[in-house]
Amino acid sequence: MERIQAIKGMNDILPAEVHWWQTVETTAREVLETFGYKEIRTPLVEKLELFARSIGESTDIVEKEMYSFPDRKGHWLTLRPEATASVVRAYIQHNLRADPLLQKFYCIGPMFRHERPQKGRYRQFHQIDAEVFGIQDPMLDAEVMYMLCCFLEKLGVQGVGLHINSLGCRECRPAFRQALTAFLGDRAEELCPDCDRRRHVNPLRVFDCKVERCRKALDGAPELVDYLCPDCRDHFQKVQACLRDLGTPFQLDPHMVRGLDYYMRTTFEVVTDRLGAQNAVGGGGRYDGLMKDLGGPDLPGIGFAIGMERLILLLQQGQSRAGRAPELFVAVIGDRAAREGFGLVQRLRNSGIRTEFTYGGGSLKSQMRRADKLGVSHVLILGDEELDRGKAPVRNMATKEQVEIPLDDALAALTRYVRGHDH
RNA sequence: GUGGGUGUAGCUCAAUUGGUUAGAGCACUGGGUUGUGGCCCCAGAGGCUGGCGGUUCGAGUCCGCUCACUCACCCCA
Known part of the structure; x- marks a missing residue:
């Protein structure tokens, strides 16, 4: 097909x-x-x-x-x-x-x-x-x-x-055009076929012909400035x-x-x-x-x-520049955490934080790998264990530091942390 | 509209004078002892070699046509 x-x-x-x-x-x-x-x-x-x-x-x-x-x-x-x-x-x-x-x-x-x-x-x-x-x-x-x-x-x-x-x-312009047409008429033999056509249609165009022969023929041609x-x-x-x-x-x-x-x-x-x-x-x-x-x-x-x-x-021709990377990646482990995380991702986006998520889950390793490739600065790691504890670690991808944030106030805490006002 | 160049994996490119199952790097997916990224290692997936026809025992490779892309002419931003 x-x-x-x-x-x-x-x-x-x-x-x-x-x-x-x-x-x-x-x-x-x-x-x-x-x-x-x-x-x-x-x-x-x-x-x-x-x-x-x-x-x-x-x-x-x-x-x-x-x-x-x-x-x-x-x-x-x-x-x-x-x-x-x-x-x-x-x-x-x-x-x-x-x-x-x-x-x-x-x-x-x-x-x-x-x-x-x-x-x-x-x-x-x-x-x-x-x-x-x-x-x-x-x-x-x-x-x-x-x-x-x-x-x-x-x-x-x-x-x-x-x-x-x-x-x-x-x-x-008419006076100049007339003078130029007359000039080109005298040299019609020396012009390339394109220019021979141009001198009737738009004589000014002959000036930017690239053929060497034409350039020579234009020697001494009338200049528009003078007219x-x-x-x-x-x-x-x-x-x-x-x-x-x-x-x-x-x-x-x-x-x-x-x-x-x-x-x-x-x-x-x-x-x-x-x-x-x-x-x-x-x-x-x-x-x-x-x-x-x-x-x-x-x-x-x-x-x-x-x-x-x-x-x-x-x-x-200068350097290419990447688009804006997400600020936060939410990694999840377990079905319960996945559902919670999904909701949290949407709330983060609503408050203006560029957030990405692994919809299909996968191992934590693969999620971290993906977060790294996306170039995010922080990753929230949310497992069922964290849900039970009510706290979850946020990892700073550049420094490898992890701090625990309270899940009952996750939105505000993440906003502060990710935007850099909290450390 | 006219000429030249090029079509092989998502990208950049390989594949002796026509000869087995078309390869590599990057990218992608998974894994490297149960839940932590970059480097490294292993594995996987991914192609009707742009399409159609011809020559041949055999075509990515040769021939014809076609399509697409590209550069240039013309002209223009």
Whole structure:
């Protein structure tokens, strides 16, 4: 019989590694809320056209990577490939502008893209997503990147760098695009087949081609920075000045391109060289026209997403850490003690003590062995003999000390002893 | 979607040029004089060698197909 397996590229997160996720999520919430972000939770499924319109019809995401399918009425639905579009949609739908304090949002959860999986890239992956609406000030751009760096630093992530660029706006980008297209047209012969295709679809992409021939062909190509309009240039200058004031190191990367159509002006990525082919741990940028394009007010926006799988892969390059061990193990000898012990275990848990038990009993030796493997700090040894005496020994596994505790007050006595307030 | 690599016990891996009953370490279970863990010793359990088909007296090993995983391209978090 064929075994049922998880869908390709969709992974179980097993107990042994869940603590990494908890650490990342908890830290993210702390940092984001300190900076004034409020959590928002949107559905995992949206209408297809939301993403088609926001991300861009000719992007790879929309063209070939979306999980889309018709529902029973024939409406096309899509498992969200990213969060920004959904958050913008929710903002418009609920007219959240009415509450001016609620302009910063964050969102943590799964995204879906139908790509061939590889290291650090999966079909269901998870992002921490932050979005700010209504503010165009370059200070905000800097703050968003500063916050992203604070978060990574707080987690102790090593080996990452912040790259920034400006993509210009609707005023200046067309001129640059035209100049670049013309430049590439002259050198079409020298480009690899991929780039020859790119120069029509998304000429900016030619810049990050890895083929040596293409890199050479790009010598003397027009640079986007030189085509920025005065407003965009000024904005970008101020963003950089502000980052310097904040002491956030960054690297200008005039060739950085982002995969979504809606980005303009500031774009940024946190990159690493420690994850094989996947170098982006997080990325984002400004998207001032998006809200209006989706039928909302003409409000500017900026945001970023962090890939949690990639982040955790980086964290794991440090040492792995065990989950929390039980504090107390109750070993029992005899049926009467087993019944008493079982009840006591539940009462201990009710009062918040992480307690483990051998349901099947077994020899005391095997129970001690198991307690040791679990890494518990204390073991209560409860036999029928102890029940008769009304006292039972608690063993400190590290020091081998055993003290007798009264069974009529077992709960309180154990709590004190295990938590270390009694010796 | 395109290419490469790999599939043997829960995990990491063995198994002469095709040749008996597919092994080891770790992990797991039990025991080492009646009720005390780690180290050590002994024992046990655990596999249709990913699946299907072919070649052969004989296939974990060779061939074909398929599936899965993995890395890379494309692209992205």
